[in-house]
Amino acid sequence: VCFDFAKDRYGICPMVQSQQKLDRALVRVQDLTPEKAEQQIWVRARIHTSRAKGKQCFLVLRHQQFTVQALLAVGERASKQMVKFAANLTKESIIDVEAVVKKVEQKIESCSQQDVELHVERIFVISQSEARLPLQLEDAVRPEGEGDEEGRATVNQDTRLDNRVIDLRTTTSQAIFRLQSGVCQLFRDTLINKGFVEIQTPKIISAASEGGANVFTVSYFKTSAYLAQSPQLYKQMCICADFDKVFCVGPVFRAEDSNTHRHLTEFVGLDIEMAFNYHYHEVIDSITDTMVQIFKGLRDRFQTEIQTVNKQYPSEPFKFLEPTLRLEYKEAVAMLKAAGVEMGDEEDLSTPNEKLLGRLVKEKYDTDFYVLDKYPLAVRPFYTMPDPNNPKYSNSYDMFMRGEEILSGAQRIHDAQLLTERAMHHSIDLEKIKAYIDSFRYGAPPHAGGGIGLERVTMLYLGLHNVRQTSMFPRDPKRLTP
Amino acid sequence: MPMYKSPNVHGHGMNCGEHALQNGEVDPSLKALEERQDEVLRRLYELKATVDGFAKTVTTPDADLDASTPSPGPAESVFKGTADLDSLLGKDLGALRDIVINANPARPPLSLLVLHALLCQRYQVLSSVHVHSSVSAVPPPLLSCLGPRHIDSYARQRFQLGFTLIWKDVSELQMKFSTQSMCPIEGEANVARFLFRLLGAEPQDPAAATQMDCWIDKAVFQLSEGGSKDRAAVLRSLNAALGRSPWLLGQEFSLADIVCACFVLRAGQTTSAPVNVQRWLKSCQNLGHFDCVYPFLQ
Numbered sequence: 001v002c003f004d005f006a007k008d009r010y011g012i013c014p015m016v017q018s019q020q021k022l023d024r025a026l027v028r029v030q031d032l033t034p035e036k037a038e039q040q041i042w043v044r045a046r047i048h049t050s051r052a053k054g055k056q057c058f059l060v061l062r063h064q065q066f067t068v069q070a071l072l073a074v075g076e077r078a079s080k081q082m083v084k085f086a087a088n089l090t091k092e093s094i095i096d097v098e099a100v101v102k103k104v105e106q107k108i109e110s111c112s113q114q115d116v117e118l119h120v121e122r123i124f125v126i127s128q129s130e131a132r133l134p135l136q137l138e139d140a141v142r143p144e145g146e147g148d149e150e151g152r153a154t155v156n157q158d159t160r161l162d163n164r165v166i167d168l169r170t171t172t173s174q175a176i177f178r179l180q181s182g183v184c185q186l187f188r189d190t191l192i193n194k195g196f197v198e199i200q201t202p203k204i205i206s207a208a209s210e211g212g213a214n215v216f217t218v219s220y221f222k223t224s225a226y227l228a229q230s231p232q233l234y235k236q237m238c239i240c241a242d243f244d245k246v247f248c249v250g251p252v253f254r255a256e257d258s259n260t261h262r263h264l265t266e267f268v269g270l271d272i273e274m275a276f277n278y279h280y281h282e283v284i285d286s287i288t289d290t291m292v293q294i295f296k297g298l299r300d301r302f303q304t305e306i307q308t309v310n311k312q313y314p315s316e317p318f319k320f321l322e323p324t325l326r327l328e329y330k331e332a333v334a335m336l337k338a339a340g341v342e343m344g345d346e347e348d349l350s351t352p353n354e355k356l357l358g359r360l361v362k363e364k365y366d367t368d369f370y371v372l373d374k375y376p377l378a379v380r381p382f383y384t385m386p387d388p389n390n391p392k393y394s395n396s397y398d399m400f401m402r403g404e405e406i407l408s409g410a411q412r413i414h415d416a417q418l419l420t421e422r423a424m425h426h427s428i429d430l431e432k433i434k435a436y437i438d439s440f441r442y443g444a445p446p447h448a449g450g451g452i453g454l455e456r457v458t459m460l461y462l463g464l465h466n467v468r469q470t471s472m473f474p475r476d477p478k479r480l481t482p
Numbered sequence: 483m484p485m486y487k488s489p490n491v492h493g494h495g496m497n498c499g500e501h502a503l504q505n506g507e508v509d510p511s512l513k514a515l516e517e518r519q520d521e522v523l524r525r526l527y528e529l530k531a532t533v534d535g536f537a538k539t540v541t542t543p544d545a546d547l548d549a550s551t552p553s554p555g556p557a558e559s560v561f562k563g564t565a566d567l568d569s570l571l572g573k574d575l576g577a578l579r580d581i582v583i584n585a586n587p588a589r590p591p592l593s594l595l596v597l598h599a600l601l602c603q604r605y606q607v608l609s610s611v612h613v614h615s616s617v618s619a620v621p622p623p624l625l626s627c628l629g630p631r632h633i634d635s636y637a638r639q640r641f642q643l644g645f646t647l648i649w650k651d652v653s654e655l656q657m658k659f660s661t662q663s664m665c666p667i668e669g670e671a672n673v674a675r676f677l678f679r680l681l682g683a684e685p686q687d688p689a690a691a692t693q694m695d696c697w698i699d700k701a702v703f704q705l706s707e708g709g710s711k712d713r714a715a716v717l718r719s720l721n722a723a724l725g726r727s728p729w730l731l732g733q734e735f736s737l738a739d740i741v742c743a744c745f746v747l748r749a750g751q752t753t754s755a756p757v758n759v760q761r762w763l764k765s766c767q768n769l770g771h772f773d774c775v776y777p778f779l780q
Contacts, residue, residue: 299615321612321648328638334577338662363661364582365648366614 007080010086012125013096026096029063032113036101041404042117043068043097044126046169048137052087059086060111061097061118062137064174065308067111067380070099070118077121084440086120091137091167094130098122112171134163140170143312157468164473164482175308176470179298180458182305184249186297188271190290196245196272201234203227203251207432214255216265227253230451232383233436235273239447240439245274252453257477261466262404262456266475270457273449280385280395283448287409288371291452295320295369298461304342306462315463318368318402325361325370329393332372335360342354346376346392351404358403368460373397382426383419385411385448395448399458409450416440561600565682567642572660578608580644582658583673587620587649591670592744595627596775597677598645604681608632608641614650623777624649643680671702671741678737690731697730697738701745713749720746721756739766743768747772747779 027041046060055074060067072078072086089095099118107114113157139153140160160167165171188198204218204225216227231248238246252269272290276282295318298306306317333345336353339360343353361370377386387393396410413419416437423430423437430437458470468474473482506515525598571579585591593684601607609628613620628647638644657667657676675698678684685691704712720742723730730738743766752763766772 295615300618318615322615323610325612326638328578328716330639333579334575338575338577338660360661364580364658365646366584366650433623 004079004081006082010082029061029066031070032101032104032116032189034115040100047089047091047093047095048095050087057083057086065171066115068118069108069111070120072120075312086123090129090131093125094127096126097386128441135159135166140167141172141312171308172312175305179302179305180470182298182302183294183454183458186294186369190293191247196247197243199238199246199248199300201231201248216253216255229238229254231271235271235449237439239275240444244318249439259477264467264471264475269451270454271451273402273447275445275447284397287450292322292324293399309462313464318461319366320369321367325365325367326373329372331375332357335459348379354405355403358400368402371397371399382422382428383412385413402458406457407450408451411448414444414446483595506528561681561683565680570680578641580646583780584650584652585650586652587617587624590778591655592748592775593670593741596740596771597674598628599771599774600681604631605642607643607645608638609645610649616649616651619650620649652687671698674741694731694736694738698741701742705745705749717759721758724758724762729775
């Protein structure tokens with residue numbers, strides 16, 4: 001057995017139990033750039049790949065969206081045993097590496113850090129991974145087309161979701177959820193700047209708010225309760241309580257047995273409600289401006305994330321107009337008819353028609369986001385305010401991204417009498433909504449609002465095709481775990 | 483040396499009567515008839531010109547109006563012709579007939595702003611300005627270039643026409659109308675021709691229409707895209723034409739004036755332009771329709 005002159009420079013660390021406070025700066029992979037050339041630094045990252053080649057070992061180290069090449073060669077600093085140790089490390093293990101940053105002549109196309117590589121001096125394992133991984137991360141980031149063509153695997157959605165912790169480590173997932181965090185932050189910041197107050201509404205409620213059978217029931221001591229389908233009723237009660245402009249971010253539960261690309265049984269709702277002075281368009285303007293600020297913020301500050309996602313899922317960049325384009329329902333029907341669709345003037349838009357309309361709007365105005373105003377009254381919920389001039393229509397609107405609906409909103413009826421009439425017209429049990437109707441009996445301001453789903457907005461902004469990709473731990477009729 | 487002298491039938495500037503007299507072959511009464519005929523024709527032409535002159539004062543009130551001094555109050559529309567929107571744009575099926583123009587904020591289409599003002603006087607126009615996401619920011623004057631937002635702008639179907647201007651990162655100005663049945667129209671001049679048709683003021687006379695097109699092409703290819711020699715040449719042509727009549731096509735203000743004036747103004751240095759051009763620019767300004775353009779000149 002050869003004497004290992006490098007034995008102090010590698011190994012498996014004992015489990016970090018906070019034994020010591022090391023005064024050591026760890027540089028992030030993201031920050032490994034030519035500016036740091038010739039510096040000796042420490043990096044903590046995962047082993048993305050490790051490959052031995054004769055007396056050398058090539059590693060790719062990964063942290064979140066970023067990867068860098070590292071090289072360990074037998075020589076003065078590294079023994080054969082050290083190189084062998086590095087080559088045998090399991091993928092996904094977390095390691096601490098001390099290395100010198102070196103500029104490279106030719107760009108390293110396969111890594112995010114293309115202009116440098118690390119020449120390893122010391123390498124220690126902080127947390128070892130089991131050898132057999134339920135899925136290979138390389139496969140998980142492979143674009144769909146490539147997998148089929150070259151016989152290399154991609155990973156199907158169910159496998160990903162069953163092993164979500166590993167799937168979330170991919171560069172693509174990291175980028176998606178960082179961007180989603182941005183959506184939430186921009187939503188909050190924009191509304192706070194507009195003078196909105198953030199509220200929290202109860203999720204365990206006594207009556208199904210939207211009517212219909214799509215509610216989850218929970219046992220509540222000796223009786224039953226429901227999980228809220230939306231914060232609708234409570235948003236409105238806040239307006240009647242003089243909060244003027246409110247928003248809330250929280251879970252929404254829909255017991256819809258739909259197995260589609262865009263439905264979840266639990267999702268994050270971003271809801272807005274606002275009192276207005278004279279016309280509900282004041283509210284539409286506020287909502288569309290909020291959406292535009294979100295789009296601008298994503299466009300200007302999250303380009304890295306957008307590019308990372310596009311590597312695996314190429315798509316057209318998201319386009320929009322400021323101010324937002326607003327069309328009327330009648331116009332939409334005329335446009336669809338001109339394109340050959342047969343439909344009634346007061347018929348609701350089917351999903352294929354919504355998609356077609358989105359394409360027609362895109363062709364003419366080159367925008368992926370627009371508002372459709374003045375829906376027929378018959379297809380809207382009972383609390384929707386009818387149009388003042390034409391009883392067949394209503395003061396309600398939908399908003400679309402890439403041809404798919406993301407928001408349904410309206411001016412709400414704030415008169416207890418009219419509300420009662422409309423509820424009866426929809427055959428709703430008045431007893432069940434007594435508390436709701438009561439809120440409007442003691443002076444209620446005219447108000448309107450709407451809500452979006454965080455996962456769906458993220459999915460459509462990035463041009464992805466399944467809402468499960470943008471839900472960290474998605475819930476649908478067939479999935480309750482992880 | 484010819485054997486005999488034959489009559490010169492190709493003689494220039496000599497009428498048959500003289501030849502006939504020289505050759506002693508023409509009846510003097512024929513000559514008198516011809517002279518009377520010429521006299522009648524001459525008087526007919528004079529009469530026609532006078533009637534034409536009267537006709538113009540009825541159909542285009544400012545044709546003989548000396549617009550070189552400012553007129554009091556806002557100008558009425560100079561174009562009083564009618565256009566059938568249904569045949570030009572397709573029947574109104576309940577969707578706003580919305581004309582979408584994508585323009586680069588670095589090169590605002592001044593002639594289209596003038597045409598927009600003229601369209602607003604003729605029709606109920608819903609005008610909107612948007613900034614496309616391909617552009618990060620646009621100076622405020624470009625946002626208000628179509629004037630204040632119409633109070634009724636939330637009721638889209640009450641309008642006969644939509645005029646939607648989108649500031650976008652495009653290399654060439656582009657107009658879209660009916661994407662199902664029309665290709666986009668490209669270039670400021672071509673879009674100007676389309677919009678002018680909506681005013682029902684296209685010259686019916688093919689000679690005038692051709693002349694109008696010539697002036698527009700001059701503006702595009704020489705004034706805008708040409709070098710300083712080309713520009714100087716165009717200014718000289720303009721000056722010459724405007725020495726003969728108040729407007730480029732003669733007595734009538736037309737699209738040729740709109741486009742050429744806008745391109746001349748955009749090229750700048752109007753104070754050093756030839757004298758007739760300067761007078762003509764002042765007349766354009768006095769008509770009032772060019773007010774929207776001045777905020778965009780350096």
